Amino acid sequence: MALPRITSRLFPKGSLRGIRNAFPSVTATIQPFSLFPARKQAGATRKTEPLVGLVKARRTIYQLGKKSPVPDSKIEELVNSAILNVPSAFNTQSTRLLALLHSVHEHLWDVVIHVFQNLVKPGAIPEQVWQTQTLPKLQGFKAGVGTILFYEDPAHIKPFSEKFAPYKDQFQPWADHSNAMHQYFLWTGLESLGFGANLQYYNPLIDAPVVKLWDIPGEWRLVAQLVFGSPEGPPGEKSQKPIEERVKIYGKQEEDTSTSTG
Numbered sequence: 001m002a003l004p005r006i007t008s009r010l011f012p013k014g015s016l017r018g019i020r021n022a023f024p025s026v027t028a029t030i031q032p033f034s035l036f037p038a039r040k041q042a043g044a045t046r047k048t049e050p051l052v053g054l055v056k057a058r059r060t061i062y063q064l065g066k067k068s069p070v071p072d073s074k075i076e077e078l079v080n081s082a083i084l085n086v087p088s089a090f091n092t093q094s095t096r097l098l099a100l101l102h103s104v105h106e107h108l109w110d111v112v113i114h115v116f117q118n119l120v121k122p123g124a125i126p127e128q129v130w131q132t133q134t135l136p137k138l139q140g141f142k143a144g145v146g147t148i149l150f151y152e153d154p155a156h157i158k159p160f161s162e163k164f165a166p167y168k169d170q171f172q173p174w175a176d177h178s179n180a181m182h183q184y185f186l187w188t189g190l191e192s193l194g195f196g197a198n199l200q201y202y203n204p205l206i207d208a209p210v211v212k213l214w215d216i217p218g219e220w221r222l223v224a225q226l227v228f229g230s231p232e233g234p235p236g237e238k239s240q241k242p243i244e245e246r247v248k249i250y251g252k253q254e255e256d257t258s259t260s261t262g
Ligand SMILES: Cc1cc2nc3c(=O)[nH]c(=O)nc-3n(C[C@H](O)[C@H](O)[C@H](O)COP(=O)(O)O)c2cc1C
Pocket: 058, 059, 060, 061, 198, 199, 200, 201, 235, 236, 238
């Protein structure tokens, strides 16, 4: 642990830039972390590879079953980790999570089915679409283990909008960004526990019955639903647009391999 401290004492933050500008040829090989690059890189790779592995493994899985790979306490730990560790703008902590498991999860999807059935009767959804598409899809969600519902509590956003007037219109989108980070963390986290999951948006159709059934404050805003269960089928094909169209990098430095021991 002492080594980074020695490095930063020798080369305080930003000082290398000035030295490099003054003596470009002499300092061409000095990099901020060039003293022990191989060790540094090995340590970094050790942490990054499992992370990228999980990010790659997270996919949309629609075929879900009830074979839970972990006890419910692990799901609870993961949900609590999201609430404690996912960041929010100005640390507003406005995201709220409702996790429904097993029979309670099934009850949710029975309610959703009921809400949609009421749209079929007056013809808002054609009977054939209901029977062949909507109902099988909803039953597929019900076949899973649980659903996490993501909410925003506006009571924790409004004071910030009032206090920081120049940003007042930004707090709502920032709250949605943070909410989406919770969604992504939990989607990937559930994958890490051995579940498959998919993300749904049945709000605002289901807002009212959910509020009533699970004692949700009426002012909370439902944002999304993450359905999960044992993965019983593969993810679909996924095309990728070229990276070059989507990423720009400027100022990238070539790796210094001269001090690397391999
Ligand atoms: C913001 C957002 C909204 C989405 N909405 C839905 C949705 O309403 N229904 C659904 O089945 N999938 C939804 N998805 C899943 C995407 O269709 C899916 O993530 C995308 O096609 C990439 O596939 P992958 O998840 O397997 O990587 C949503 C994903 C995101 C990020």
